Amino acid sequence: MIRLLIGLVALGCFVWIGLVAFVTIKEKTVPVSRPQDTQAIIVLGAQVKEDGSLSLQLQWRLDKALEVYRAYPQPIVVCGAQGENEPTTEAAAMRDYLLQNGVPDADILLEDQSFNTRQNLKNAQRMLGENVKKVLIVTSDYHLPRAMALAQDTGFEPTGAGSPIKWYYWPKNHFREALAWVKYWLQKGGIIPY
Numbered sequence: 001m002i003r004l005l006i007g008l009v010a011l012g013c014f015v016w017i018g019l020v021a022f023v024t025i026k027e028k029t030v031p032v033s034r035p036q037d038t039q040a041i042i043v044l045g046a047q048v049k050e051d052g053s054l055s056l057q058l059q060w061r062l063d064k065a066l067e068v069y070r071a072y073p074q075p076i077v078v079c080g081a082q083g084e085n086e087p088t089t090e091a092a093a094m095r096d097y098l099l100q101n102g103v104p105d106a107d108i109l110l111e112d113q114s115f116n117t118r119q120n121l122k123n124a125q126r127m128l129g130e131n132v133k134k135v136l137i138v139t140s141d142y143h144l145p146r147a148m149a150l151a152q153d154t155g156f157e158p159t160g161a162g163s164p165i166k167w168y169y170w171p172k173n174h175f176r177e178a179l180a181w182v183k184y185w186l187q188k189g190g191i192i193p194y
Contacts, residue, residue, distance in 0.1 A: 019178035026145035027156040033159035035068045039132045042124045045080020045090030052087045060163040065138045077109040083090035123155045133157045143175045
């Protein structure tokens with residue numbers, strides 16, 4: 001019985017390491033984006049602090065979107081509802097940051113009803129309309145491959161631009177993203193509901 005238990009633990013560790021390696025490889029092999037060929041930028045939300053300021057992760061996502069927007073102006077969809085400890089929706093905080101950095105209000109679409117990446121993308125698709133297919137997904141680098149897979153499932157033809165994360169968040173974010181990929185595959189395979 002102990003051998004079986006040790007074998008199962010070893011197998012679990014091996015699978016877990018494989019999943020984290022998969023996430024890391026996917027992150028490093030995202031195709032080079034061509035924002036000049038896209039019709040819109042979709043920025044996925046992240047935490048807004050209790051004082052209303054952006055988390056660094058969210059600010060870096062928006063800075064990446066600004067970098068692209070300044071070179072190739074196009075509509076920007078900011079995504080995210082209001083979390084439990086957030087004083088406002090992520091989308092509203094993101095819009096304010098973009099406005100402060102020179103993006104005209106007319107170029108910002110506010111998607112403030114979603115609580116996960118799948119909802120972000122479905123709601124963004126409704127806002128942009130069926131003629132907008134080529135989008136640039138902006139999110140943290142570890143999250144980008146799965147976000148692009150979800151965007152493809154939604155009907156977009158996505159490219160992506162990843163923003164960095166602080167090095168000490170790497171283990172937590174990659175371990176969590178490995179679990180998120182498992183959930184994605186199970187949902188896509190119809191084994192668990194969306």
